[in-house]
Amino acid sequence: MHKSLTRQIKTLLAGICLSALGSTALQAGEGLESAEAAQYLSELKRLYLSSDDRQALLAHGNSLLHSYALLAGYQPGRADAVDLRYQLSSPQAGELRVREERRARDGSLQVSNKVLPVFGVDPFIRYECPQQGQQCVILDPRDGSPLLSIVRDHQGAAELAKALSYLLRNLQK
Incomplete structure (x- = not known):
């Protein structure tokens, strides 16, 4: 019973750690996506002489x-x-x-x-x-x-x- 409970706790902790890493990676990816989007939009606004x-x-x-x-x-x-x-x-x-x-x-x-x-x-x-x-x-x-x-x-x-x-x-x- 003690081993089963320990295994469940380890599994739960591993899941939390992976979730946290995935969330951090997602946030970093969003930052890159935002930078890419900002650059793309900036180039288009310059190309088409628009501020919108x-x-x-x-x-x-x-x-x-x-x-x-x-x-x-x-x-x-x-x-x-x-x-x-x-x-x-x-x-x-x-x-x-x-x-x-x-x-x-x-x-x-x-x-x-x-x-x-x-x-x-x-x-x-x-x-x-x-x-x-x-x-x-x-x-x-x-x-x-x-x-x-x-x-x-x-x-x-x-x-x-x-x-x-x-x-x-x-x-x-």
């Missing part, structure tokens, strides 16, 4: 969407190729609006808006760039469905996902 984090993030996201737009010219051999252009905005607190324009080869234009409520959403944005095809897909953090498509460029998709992740965190404040 959110405006700099929106400008950067829109710039990336413009640069990596999936245009019909990038889709050879597809009869249904369209120009896809997106624009980000945040008209109300706690939401991100994604405006999509689809221009067909015949010149017809379809415009749609997706509203992404940001509260309670994991701000980590994922993307996929399949080997086959000409596009990368940025995934909706709510359910993993496609949120928007850009030309197939891993670096561009990674930078856009990073900017959107920081933007969602900012909108969640």
